[in-house]
Amino acid sequence: MVSACPSCGELAGRGYPECRYCAELLDQFWLADWEVLRSMEQLADRELAELVIGADVGKYPWTCVDWAMTLLACSRCGAELGTGPVECVRCAVTEERRWSWDHSAHPYTMNGNEHMLRVARAAMRAPHRRRSTVVQTWRLLLPFLVAGHVVEPHHLDRIRAHVLAGGYPALAECHDLAELAGLPELFWRRGDPISTRVEYQPDSERQQHAARDLFQRKADARAAEPGADAVQNADDDQVPGRVH
Numbered sequence: 001m002v003s004a005c006p007s008c009g010e011l012a013g014r015g016y017p018e019c020r021y022c023a024e025l026l027d028q029f030w031l032a033d034w035e036v037l038r039s040m041e042q043l044a045d046r047e048l049a050e051l052v053i054g055a056d057v058g059k060y061p062w063t064c065v066d067w068a069m070t071l072l073a074c075s076r077c078g079a080e081l082g083t084g085p086v087e088c089v090r091c092a093v094t095e096e097r098r099w100s101w102d103h104s105a106h107p108y109t110m111n112g113n114e115h116m117l118r119v120a121r122a123a124m125r126a127p128h129r130r131r132s133t134v135v136q137t138w139r140l141l142l143p144f145l146v147a148g149h150v151v152e153p154h155h156l157d158r159i160r161a162h163v164l165a166g167g168y169p170a171l172a173e174c175h176d177l178a179e180l181a182g183l184p185e186l187f188w189r190r191g192d193p194i195s196t197r198v199e200y201q202p203d204s205e206r207q208q209h210a211a212r213d214l215f216q217r218k219a220d221a222r223a224a225e226p227g228a229d230a231v232q233n234a235d236d237d238q239v240p241g242r243v244h
């Protein structure tokens with residue numbers, strides 16, 4: 001169980017980055033490393049950030065690379081570095097580059113929780129650079145990641161499938177990761193176009209319950225069906241090697 005944020009009322013962390021309390025809760029992991037580095041290097045924030053961004057990947061901790069990006073504005077688009085419009089080449093290159101740490105560090109010097117926290121934070125800071133299903137899934141999971149949990153890849157796929165089916169409001173009611181991770185698997189006919197999956201937008205509690213029932217029925221009905229195929233939305237952000 002994780003608790004609600006006293007400021008925004010969402011599960012703590014889910015209001016990132018707009019809610020200050022949620023932002024502090026998540027960013028404290030990064031800031032702690034940054035402050036250690038700053039006192040070692042004896043530099044001001046901006047100077048240190050430029051030094052870190054200009055260095056080879058792996059020279060400074062990944063937390064410090066992320067924090068340096070947060071402190072700097074992109075010289076091309078003016079947004080926080082790495083979070084500008086998708087067309088911005090400098091943002092794209094910087095964003096791409098930082099993940100090389102995860103490729104080489106995981107699972108030796110970076111654990112699964114750290115990797116997921118990193119990907120989730122990046123998604124929350126630049127949601128327009130990712131698919132909304134990906135962003136919503138990380139938003140759902142953020143409170144549990146902050147609490148130190150790791151989500152298994154097959155659970156992540158399953159949660160994302162429910163989000164894709166319009167289940168976010170119902171899923172956001174879960175205060176327990178085991179409950180989220182224990183969702184029934186959704187099955188669709190192979191070849192169903194994506195557009196048929198996204199039509200459901202529950203907007204009331206009754207509809208949310210109906211949605212859960214619908215998911216359950218769909219899962220039951222399709223589970224035994226030959227040729228049925230689990231939704232695979234594997235993209236980008238779940239394991240090193242597919243993090244962009």
Ligand SMILES: [Zn+2]
Binds near residue numbers: 006014
């Ligand atoms: Zn909050």
Ligand SMILES: [Zn+2]
Binds near residue numbers: 074075084085089090
């Ligand atoms: Zn930019």
